[in-house]
Structures are given as structure tokens and as C-alpha cells.
Amino acid sequence: MRKTVLIAGALALVASLSACGRSGYDRARPDEFAVARAAPLVIPPDFALVPPRPGAPRAQDSQPQNQALDALFGGSAVRSGSENATLDAAGRTGADQGARSTVGDPNTTVVDKGSTTRDIIAAPEGTGRDASAATPQ
Template sequence: MRKLILVATGVALVASLSACGKKGYDRARPDEFAVARQAPLVIPPDFSLRPPQPGAARPQDTNPSDQALEALFGGTAARSPAETATLDQAGAASADAGVRSNAGSPSTTVVDKGTTTQDILKSPQGDNKDASVKTPQ
């Protein structure tokens, strides 16, 4: 008798669990896609747009290097009075435009820092004996 009650209880539990999975028995849930409102369509306020001319250059097609220069240096914007004064004090009006190419030329005069600086620059990296520089006493 005890086995019969356990089997009957087990069958009742299995039947009740299987009833939850039937497609006919489903609670009414809100549709998560129907909750949000759809934005209304908006007509553009300006109808006087001109159609593009065939063969004309597109305004958004610009050289990437020009875009980078404009982003970095601000394009052709007017300089502030403080920036203009700083450039005038530094001698921007009399500066040589090709100074960077002249800096590495053999005719450029440089200050001799001595052999110790050259030895430091030429020495290998690390902490071994070859990487150390002995200065004359």
C-alpha cells in the first residue's frame, strides 16, 4: 500500500510538471517589443535642397592628410593675440622655413660635448661591464 501511494504521488507530480510545458496553457505576458513606442516619421523642414550635380566633387571627399592637419592645427583660424605675441618674441617672422633639413647637414655648426657623451651614446644597454663608461680622472 505504501508503494502504491509513492508511485501515485510520483505520477501526479510528473503529470503536473508536464502540464506546465503545454503550449495551450500559457499565461498572458506583455510583449517586450510592443512596450516601446515607435518614433513618428518626421518630414524634413527644408525642401529647398539642391540635387547634386553630376560629376561634381562631393563635399565630404577631402584628403585625409588635410583633415589631419586641420584637426591638429585648426586649419586657417586666426591666431589669438597671446599666440601672436609669443611667436613674434620667438622670431617667427625671421625664421628659416627649411631649418629642419639644415640641422642635419655637415655644414651645420654643433657644440662638441666631448668623447664621454659620445661613449655614453655608443655604449650597449644593460648592466654588464661593456655597458659602463669609464671617465678619465
């Protein structure tokens, strides 16, 4: 019985190894470069190019900042009615003033952060060599 199992295993091994040979397996594959012919390069008969006007801006020249804004916000696309209503409700017209112009205004509402913050801001500039920690009293 043991010899039969050994002989059957050897035959299975030989059969599986014979599948790796070239005799029963066709390795001819199509050449992917031979499938389509490359068309010859041809100069077009009609050139509709206009020479550039002196002093006119180049069409391909634009500021990178403008390109980024166009990519992020869609350029000069028309806003929908709901978008305009939302912007108006958010205060689009009052948003022209920057924070720096309203900081010194006496009508600006500010939050009192206490004397510690004021002392830090009013501290003289230095290297920090004379700095010391004070304990609160």
C-alpha cells in the first residue's frame, strides 16, 4: 500500500512538472505595439494663427493667485439666489471693513481679559534674562 501511494505521488509530481514545459502551452502573445499603426505626422494645410499684437497681454500669462482663486471658488461664476440671500444675511455689505480698522474704534465691543494680559502686552521687549516668576498674592 505504501508503494502505491509513493508511486501515485511521484506520477502526480511528474504530471504537474510537465505542465511547465513549452510543448503543451502556447506562449505566443499578440504584440501590443503592432495592433495599431501610428499615423504619419502631417503639417495641417491651414494655419489660422494670428500674430500677437504689440503691447497686448499674453493669453497664457496670469497671476498664480488669480488661478488659485479661480480653482477654489469657481472664478467669476454667477451666484444663485439662495447663495446671495445667505451672503446678505451674513452681512456681506458690512464685511468690507477689516479688523484692523475697527480695533481702535471706541464703539468696538471688547472683552476684558484682566490685568495679566495687559501686563504681558505692555511688557518691554528684551532677551528674557531679567524675567522672573511672581507668585500671586
